[in-house]
Amino acid sequence: MLFVTFQFALFLGALLLVLRLLSGRGxxxxxxxxxxxxxxxxxxxxxxxxxxxxxxxxxxxxxxxxxxxxxxxxxxxxxxxxxxxxxxxxxxxxxxxxxxxxxxxxxxxxxxxxxxxxxxxxxxxxxxxxxxxxxxxxxxxxxxxxxxxxxxxxxxxxxxxxxxxxxxxxxxxxxxxxxxxxxxQRTPERTRRGFWLLASGIAKKVIVADFLLAPFADELFGAAGVGNARFHWVGLYAFAFQIYFDFSGYTDMARGIALWLGYELPENFHEPYLSRSPQEFWQRWHMTLSRWLSLYLFIPISRALLRRVPDHAGRLAIAATQLITMSLCGLWHGAGWHFVVWGVLQGVLLVLWPARRGRGHRAPLRLADGPAIFLFFHVFCLTLVFFRAPDASAALAYLEALFVPGELPGWPRLAAAAVALSALLHVAERALRPRARDLQAWFARRPGRAFAEAVAFGLLVGLAILVSGAGGEFIYFQF
Amino acid sequence: MQENPGQADAGRTGAKSASRRALRAGLLLACFGLGLGTVVWGGIAWLRDARLGRPTLVFNYSRMMAKRLPRIAAARQEGRPAVAVLGASGLVSYPEGRRVPDRLQQRLGVPVESLGMPGSGPFEYYFLADEIADAGPAGVVVAVNLDHFSDAWQGAYARPQLAGRIGPARLVEAFALPLHAVGLTADRLLYYVALVQAGGYEPWYWLTLRQAQLGRARDQLEAWLQGGRYEPRNDSGDDTPERRFRQAVRATTIERVFTGPDIRHYRASSVREHYAAILDGLDVDHPVLQVLDATIARLRRDGIPVLVYVEPIEVDYLAQLGLVKGPGLSESLGRIEAVVRGRGATFVDLHALLPPEAFRDAPGHLAYDGALDGPAALADALAPRVRDALADANDD
Structure with a gap:
C-alpha cells in the first residue's frame, strides 16, 4: 500500500481510531x-x-x-x-x-x-x-x-x-x-510535527518528483542520444532531484506517520546536494543506510584488514575497504551490473576526492563553498547515469549524449524551470530545517494560525490529488 | 451515594473541555476541507476546456460494456441470445461492418456482440467475467493473442482499475491469482471493488478525467514558456523544442522496434520481446494461463459455452528470423489448449491460419482492403467451430 493513496488514508484513519479507542489500556x-x-x-x-x-x-x-x-x-x-x-x-x-x-x-x-x-x-x-x-x-x-x-x-x-x-x-x-x-507517546507537538512532515512528504513525492520531474527524466532516459546535450543535462538534473524528492518525501511521510502513532524515526536526508565532497554527501544522503554500511561493513572489514597488513599499507587497506563497501552498496540498490558500476564509482570518489580538513559536514555553508558544491553535484550526477539507465550500454550512450551538441535546436524550458524550482526548494530546506520546530511552535500559539495551517494542508492535499493521476511508485521500493 | 460537588465540577469542566476539543477539531477539519475543495474545484474549473492528456481506456472500456452488456441481456429476453466476442485490436481495428464480430454475425445468423477493446487481454476478460456471465450470452468467443503472454503486453496495456468490476464473491479467488502481473496489489483490488460496490464509480470517473486533463495543461504550460501557443492538432508536432524532441523519440523508437518506417515488421529483438514466452514454451503456471483458466471457469460455472481461439500471427516471418525452433511454440499452444479443454471449453488454434499478405503490420492487425480480407478469412475459419460449440451446448 502506497502512502499516497486513498486506501492508505482509510487504513491509517481506521488504525488511529482503534488506537484512540484503546488509549490508556497499556x-x-x-x-x-x-x-x-x-x-x-x-x-x-x-x-x-x-x-x-x-x-x-x-x-x-x-x-x-x-x-x-x-x-x-x-x-x-x-x-x-x-x-x-x-x-x-x-x-x-x-x-x-x-x-x-x-x-x-x-x-x-x-x-x-x-x-x-x-x-x-x-x-x-x-x-x-x-x-x-x-x-x-x-x-x-x-x-x-x-x-x-x-x-x-x-x-x-x-x-x-x-x-x-x-x-x-x-x-x-x-x-x-x-x-x-x-x-x-502521542503529544500535540508530535501530531503537529507529523502533519508538517506528511505535508512535506506529499509535496515532495506527488507534486515535485512525480508531476514536475519524473515525466521529463523518464522521457530522456528512455531515449538516450535523442535530442541534444541541453536536453540530456536537464534530464539528468531532473532525475537527480526526482530521486531525492521521491525518497526523502517517502521518509518524511514515514516519519510523520510514525509521529502520529507516537514514535520517533531518525532523519534520513540532510540536503545532500549541498555537499562539498563525497564524504559529506554520504553523511547527508540515505543516512541510515550509510550508518549501517559504516557500522556493519566498513568498520569490521577495515579493522580486520588493518590487523593483517603492515603499517605502511594502512591507507591502501582503508581504500580497498571503501571500494568493497560502496560496491556492495551499489549492489544493494539493485541486481544489475550498472548498479555495481555506480557503487564502484562512489567508492572511487570517496578514495580519490581530497578530504576536507578541519571542516566537517556540519560546518555551515559559506559562499566560498559554491564551487565545491557545484563540482561535486555534477560529478555525482554523472555517476547517477549508471544508476538510472537500464543497463551499462544505455548509460554510456547517455553519457556520450551529454557532450554531443545534437541536431535538435532549443532547450526544454518547463523541465528546466522544474529543475530550478527543485534546486530552490532544496536550498530552502537547508534554511528551514533548523527553524522548523520554532515555526511549528509559532503556528501553535494562536488558534487562527492553526486554522490557516489546516487550510494550507488542505490546499496541498487538493493539489496532490489533482496532479496524482500519473502517480508512480516510490523509486526506492524496488531496492 | 451522594456526589461530591468537587467531582461534579471536575466532570463539568472535563465535558466542557472535551466539547471544546471536538469543536476545534471540527473547525480544523473544515479548514482543511476548505483548502482541499478550493484547489480541486478551482483546478477543475480551469481544466474544463482542456483536452485529455493521457488515455482513459479503463473508463472507455467500462462505458462500452455499459452499453453493450444490456444489449446481450435484451437479446436473451427476446429469445435470440447473442454470442459475445472478447478480444483486442486484432478483433476490432477495422471499419464498421468489417470487424471480426460483424463477419461472424453474417456467417452465424445469430446476434454477435463485440466486447472487443484495443489493448485488452485475459486480465481484462477476467475482471469483467461476472458481468458478462450475468448478461446471459449464448456463448462467449475469446480471442487470445500470443503477445498477451509477454511482459511487454502486460506492462504496456495493464488496466488494473477494471478489477473494481469483480463481484465481491470472487475476491477470495482473485487474491489467489497472480494479478500482481498487471500491477494489481491486494490493497488496490480491495479498494477498487469497495469503490464500485459503494457506488463511487461515477465520481471516480469524473476525477480521473480531470486528472487526465492536467497532462494537457502541462503541455500548454510548456508551449507558453517557449513563447508560443499550444496547437494540439499540429500534426507535425514541431511547434516547441519539447514536441520536436518527442517526434525524434518516436522516430527513434520506430527505428529500434520495427524494420522500417511502415512498421510492417518487428525487428528480431522486438519479436523476442513480444513472443519469447511463447517461443520458449510457456510455464504451466504462467500468470496469463492462470487468469484465462479462472475466466473460463467463471463463465462455464453458469453453463455458458466458451470458445477460445488463438489469433493468427505471421509465423512465416518468425520462421524467417529463425525464431521458431524446437518444440517451444507447440508446447505453449498445448498448454493453452489443456487449460481451455480442462474447463470444458472449445479450443481453436488459428495461429498459422493466414499467409503473410493477410497482415498489415507487426502487431498482427489484419489487412482488410487488399486481395485478401483477413477478418473475413478469420471469420470463415471460426464460424463453423462457433456453430459446433453452440450446438454441443444445446445438446447438453
Missing part, C-alpha cells in the same frame, strides 16, 4: 494492534510475501534468544550470530540476486555445456530494508551494544513497524526498542 495492547496492522499493511501488497517475513522474524528471534543465552565471546555465540546473518542475507541473496547471478554466469555455464534455467523470482517488498534491520539488531545484541527485544512481539514490531517496513529508515534496536517498551 503499551502491550497498543503494540499488539500496531503489529497486527503492520502485518496487514504488508500483506495488503501481496499476501504471498507475508509467510517469508514471518519465517524471517521467527527464525531470527530464536537465534537471537539463543545468542543471548550463550556466554559473551563464546564460540557458540559467534556461531549463532553467523547463523542469523547467513540465514537473513541468504534469503536476500536468493530472492534478490539469484536470477541476476545466474544470468551473469550463463555465458560461462554455456561454455561448459551447462543449461540452467534462470528462475523468475518475485522480489518480496522491503526485503533489502528489513534484512539489514535484522542483521543490525543481531550484531548489536552480540556486541551487547544496545537493548535486546523484550519478547517475540516486540521483536516482530521492531522489524515490521509499517511506517518504515518498506523503505526505511533503517533503524537500530536502540532507536526503536526503548520506544516500543515505553509505548506510544
Amino acid at each position: 503499551s502491550a495492547i497498543s503494540n499488539a494492534v500496531l503489529l497486527g496492522a503492520s502485518l496487514v499493511f504488508y500483506s495488503l501488497w501481496l499476501p504471498a510475501y507475508l509467510p517469508l517475513l514471518l519465517v524471517d522474524i521467527g527464525v531470527n528471534y530464536g537465534l537471537l534468544q539463543a545468542m543471548r543465552a550463550a556466554a559473551p565471546g563464546s564460540g557458540r555465540r559467534r556461531a549463532l550470530l553467523a547463523a542469523s546473518i547467513v540465514f537473513t542475507i541468504g534469503l536476500l541473496l536468493y530472492f534478490k540476486y539469484a536470477a541476476f547471478l545466474l544470468e551473469s554466469a550463463l555465458p560461462a555455464l554455456q561454455t561448459l555445456s551447462l543449461e540452467l534455467p534462470v528462475p523468475e523470482i518475485l522480489l518480496p517488498l522491503g526485503i533489502s530494508f528489513y534484512s539489514f534491520q535484522i542483521v543490525s539488531l543481531a550484531v548489536d545484541v552480540y556486541r551487547e551494544d544496545g537493548p535486546p527485544p523484550s519478547g517475540l512481539a516486540q521483536y516482530a514490531l521492531y522489524i515490521a513497524f509499517f511506517p518504515q517496513l518498506i523503505a526505511g529508515p533503517i533503524l537500530r534496536g536502540r532507536e526503536l526498542l526503548p520506544q516500543l517498551a515505553a509505548g506510544m
Whole structure:
C-alpha cells in the first residue's frame, strides 16, 4: 500500500481510531494492534510475501534468544550470530540476486555445456530494508551494544513497524526498542510535527518528483542520444532531484506517520546536494543506510584488514575497504551490473576526492563553498547515469549524449524551470530545517494560525490529488 | 451515594473541555476541507476546456460494456441470445461492418456482440467475467493473442482499475491469482471493488478525467514558456523544442522496434520481446494461463459455452528470423489448449491460419482492403467451430 493513496488514508484513519479507542489500556495492547496492522499493511501488497517475513522474524528471534543465552565471546555465540546473518542475507541473496547471478554466469555455464534455467523470482517488498534491520539488531545484541527485544512481539514490531517496513529508515534496536517498551507517546507537538512532515512528504513525492520531474527524466532516459546535450543535462538534473524528492518525501511521510502513532524515526536526508565532497554527501544522503554500511561493513572489514597488513599499507587497506563497501552498496540498490558500476564509482570518489580538513559536514555553508558544491553535484550526477539507465550500454550512450551538441535546436524550458524550482526548494530546506520546530511552535500559539495551517494542508492535499493521476511508485521500493 | 460537588465540577469542566476539543477539531477539519475543495474545484474549473492528456481506456472500456452488456441481456429476453466476442485490436481495428464480430454475425445468423477493446487481454476478460456471465450470452468467443503472454503486453496495456468490476464473491479467488502481473496489489483490488460496490464509480470517473486533463495543461504550460501557443492538432508536432524532441523519440523508437518506417515488421529483438514466452514454451503456471483458466471457469460455472481461439500471427516471418525452433511454440499452444479443454471449453488454434499478405503490420492487425480480407478469412475459419460449440451446448 502506497502512502499516497486513498486506501492508505482509510487504513491509517481506521488504525488511529482503534488506537484512540484503546488509549490508556497499556503499551502491550497498543503494540499488539500496531503489529497486527503492520502485518496487514504488508500483506495488503501481496499476501504471498507475508509467510517469508514471518519465517524471517521467527527464525531470527530464536537465534537471537539463543545468542543471548550463550556466554559473551563464546564460540557458540559467534556461531549463532553467523547463523542469523547467513540465514537473513541468504534469503536476500536468493530472492534478490539469484536470477541476476545466474544470468551473469550463463555465458560461462554455456561454455561448459551447462543449461540452467534462470528462475523468475518475485522480489518480496522491503526485503533489502528489513534484512539489514535484522542483521543490525543481531550484531548489536552480540556486541551487547544496545537493548535486546523484550519478547517475540516486540521483536516482530521492531522489524515490521509499517511506517518504515518498506523503505526505511533503517533503524537500530536502540532507536526503536526503548520506544516500543515505553509505548506510544502521542503529544500535540508530535501530531503537529507529523502533519508538517506528511505535508512535506506529499509535496515532495506527488507534486515535485512525480508531476514536475519524473515525466521529463523518464522521457530522456528512455531515449538516450535523442535530442541534444541541453536536453540530456536537464534530464539528468531532473532525475537527480526526482530521486531525492521521491525518497526523502517517502521518509518524511514515514516519519510523520510514525509521529502520529507516537514514535520517533531518525532523519534520513540532510540536503545532500549541498555537499562539498563525497564524504559529506554520504553523511547527508540515505543516512541510515550509510550508518549501517559504516557500522556493519566498513568498520569490521577495515579493522580486520588493518590487523593483517603492515603499517605502511594502512591507507591502501582503508581504500580497498571503501571500494568493497560502496560496491556492495551499489549492489544493494539493485541486481544489475550498472548498479555495481555506480557503487564502484562512489567508492572511487570517496578514495580519490581530497578530504576536507578541519571542516566537517556540519560546518555551515559559506559562499566560498559554491564551487565545491557545484563540482561535486555534477560529478555525482554523472555517476547517477549508471544508476538510472537500464543497463551499462544505455548509460554510456547517455553519457556520450551529454557532450554531443545534437541536431535538435532549443532547450526544454518547463523541465528546466522544474529543475530550478527543485534546486530552490532544496536550498530552502537547508534554511528551514533548523527553524522548523520554532515555526511549528509559532503556528501553535494562536488558534487562527492553526486554522490557516489546516487550510494550507488542505490546499496541498487538493493539489496532490489533482496532479496524482500519473502517480508512480516510490523509486526506492524496488531496492 | 451522594456526589461530591468537587467531582461534579471536575466532570463539568472535563465535558466542557472535551466539547471544546471536538469543536476545534471540527473547525480544523473544515479548514482543511476548505483548502482541499478550493484547489480541486478551482483546478477543475480551469481544466474544463482542456483536452485529455493521457488515455482513459479503463473508463472507455467500462462505458462500452455499459452499453453493450444490456444489449446481450435484451437479446436473451427476446429469445435470440447473442454470442459475445472478447478480444483486442486484432478483433476490432477495422471499419464498421468489417470487424471480426460483424463477419461472424453474417456467417452465424445469430446476434454477435463485440466486447472487443484495443489493448485488452485475459486480465481484462477476467475482471469483467461476472458481468458478462450475468448478461446471459449464448456463448462467449475469446480471442487470445500470443503477445498477451509477454511482459511487454502486460506492462504496456495493464488496466488494473477494471478489477473494481469483480463481484465481491470472487475476491477470495482473485487474491489467489497472480494479478500482481498487471500491477494489481491486494490493497488496490480491495479498494477498487469497495469503490464500485459503494457506488463511487461515477465520481471516480469524473476525477480521473480531470486528472487526465492536467497532462494537457502541462503541455500548454510548456508551449507558453517557449513563447508560443499550444496547437494540439499540429500534426507535425514541431511547434516547441519539447514536441520536436518527442517526434525524434518516436522516430527513434520506430527505428529500434520495427524494420522500417511502415512498421510492417518487428525487428528480431522486438519479436523476442513480444513472443519469447511463447517461443520458449510457456510455464504451466504462467500468470496469463492462470487468469484465462479462472475466466473460463467463471463463465462455464453458469453453463455458458466458451470458445477460445488463438489469433493468427505471421509465423512465416518468425520462421524467417529463425525464431521458431524446437518444440517451444507447440508446447505453449498445448498448454493453452489443456487449460481451455480442462474447463470444458472449445479450443481453436488459428495461429498459422493466414499467409503473410493477410497482415498489415507487426502487431498482427489484419489487412482488410487488399486481395485478401483477413477478418473475413478469420471469420470463415471460426464460424463453423462457433456453430459446433453452440450446438454441443444445446445438446447438453
